[in-house]
Structures are given as C-alpha cells and as structure tokens.
Amino acid sequence: MKQASSTKFRVVTFLLAAVLGIQCIWLLLTEFSRSAVDDLPTDLHGAAIASQQRNDATWAAWIGAVRGDLWGEAAYTYSDLLWTNNASNGAQTAKSLDEARVRLDRAVRYAPHQSGAWLLLAGLSARYRWSNSDPAGALKMSYYTGPSELPLLPLRSLVAAQLPALDDELQLFAKQDLRRLIARQDGPAIVHDYQFASPAGKQFIAQAVGEIDSAFRDSLHLGAP
Numbered sequence: 001m002k003q004a005s006s007t008k009f010r011v012v013t014f015l016l017a018a019v020l021g022i023q024c025i026w027l028l029l030t031e032f033s034r035s036a037v038d039d040l041p042t043d044l045h046g047a048a049i050a051s052q053q054r055n056d057a058t059w060a061a062w063i064g065a066v067r068g069d070l071w072g073e074a075a076y077t078y079s080d081l082l083w084t085n086n087a088s089n090g091a092q093t094a095k096s097l098d099e100a101r102v103r104l105d106r107a108v109r110y111a112p113h114q115s116g117a118w119l120l121l122a123g124l125s126a127r128y129r130w131s132n133s134d135p136a137g138a139l140k141m142s143y144y145t146g147p148s149e150l151p152l153l154p155l156r157s158l159v160a161a162q163l164p165a166l167d168d169e170l171q172l173f174a175k176q177d178l179r180r181l182i183a184r185q186d187g188p189a190i191v192h193d194y195q196f197a198s199p200a201g202k203q204f205i206a207q208a209v210g211e212i213d214s215a216f217r218d219s220l221h222l223g224a225p
Contacts, residue, residue, distance in 0.1 A: 036053060037077055039076070040155070042152065047080040057074040060073070068107050068108070071104075072103075072104075072107035072114045078096055081124055081128075097130075113145050115142045115146025118139070118142035119139070119155065122139035135163060139170065140170060150180070157174060157189065161198065171208075174204065175211075182216070
C-alpha cells in the first residue's frame with residue numbers, strides 16, 4: 001500500500017514538474033520573441049516605426065496563442081493603416097486589413113482590458129467600414145477600459161470626431177477628452193481633429209470647445225488655436 005502511494009506521489013510530482021517546465025519554456029519563448037511595441041502608436045511616425053516590427057510581434061503572438069496582450073501588440077504594428085491612403089496599393093492594404101482584424105479580434109477576446117486595442121478596432125472599422133463591426137461600441141470600450149490613458153487622448157478624440165454620429169454617452173466621454181487636451185494646452189491636436197472630423201464631429205467639437213473656451217472655438221476654422 002505504501003509503495004503504491006509513493007509511486008502515485010512520484011508520478012503526480014513528475015507531471016506537475018513537467019507542466020511547470022513546459023510553461024516556463026512557453027513564457028521564455030514569447031519574451032525572447034517579443035517586439036518593442038508596447039502601446040498603440042498615436043501618430044504616423046510612431047506607427048511607421050511599429051510596422052517594422054510586425055514579424056517579431058506576430059511571431060510572439062502565435063507562440064503566446066491565448067495571450068491577448070501579445071495579440072494586441074501584434075495588432076498595434078498595423079496602426080499605420082489609420083493613415084494609409086485607401087487608393088494606394090489596394091491589394092496590399094486589403095491583406096493588411098484582414099491580418100489586423102484577426103489580431104484585434106483575438107486581442108479583445110483574450111484580453112478585453114486593452115484600451116489601445118479597442119481604440120484601434122474602432123478607428124479601423126470606422127475608416128474602412130468593416131462589415132459586422134460597431135465602431136461606436138468599440139470606442140466606448142476604449143473609454144471604459146482606459147478613461148485616464150493620457151497618451152491615447154489625441155487619437156481617441158480624432159476617432160470620435162470622425163464617426164458619423166455620437167450618442168449622448170460618447171459625447172460625454174469625448175467632451176472629457178477635449179477638456180483634458182485643453183487643460184494640457186494641446187490645442188493643435190484639437191484643431192487637427194476638427195479639420196479631419198465628419199460634419200457631425202465638427203459641430204460637436206465646436207459646441208464642446210465653445211463651452212470651455214469660446215475664443216479657441218472661434219479660431220478652429222482658421223486652423224490654429
């Protein structure tokens with residue numbers, strides 16, 4: 001009886017050690033393969049740099065499999081699509097969009113706390129009019145999961161301004177971001193958002209900014225704060 005119990009204990013211990021060993025190898029492989037892209041780039045220059053690490057980020061995500069943070073980092077390397085000219089190299093753009101969507105779907109499925117992933121999903125789905133997508137819903141998730149992520153403010157404000165319409169909840173969130181941008185004297189970002197906003201977005205920005213700084217609102221159409 002004692003010998004049987006001892007054998008079972010050794011088998012269980014060996015199995016646990018093997019599982020831990022495999023897990024350690026898995027974690028190490030992902031870290032060794034991981035790219036330097038940690039956050040969502042918020043401008044074209046940063047997005048272009050991130051795109052150069054697309055292979056490394058994708059390889060790490062495939063190894064990580066169910067690690068949503070790695071799929072998010074892989075998706076961030078496609079953020080240049082937010083500024084890509086739709087008419088240029090259409091076939092390559094379509095391929096990149098398909099790849100980006102796969103990575104974003106896995107990122108928000110396995111790690112739904114990633115505000116940057118939700119923001120990129122909102123921006124791309126709105127810009128390229130993805131089927132079966134909800135840009136406004138994805139943008140709300142970005143606000144829910146990262147309401148105070150200051151680096152995302154300019155890009156999130158831009159994505160909100162480009163939507164064809166903003167419901168009451170999104171208007172409240174977007175107005176808070178505009179207040180933060182004005183408080184940190186980032187007027188050029190608001191002017192940029194206004195210039196590239198939808199008609200509804202222009203109206204919203206003018207009204208929201210007017211409640212905060214009427215002089216700034218009057219200068220929006222001039223292209224300078």
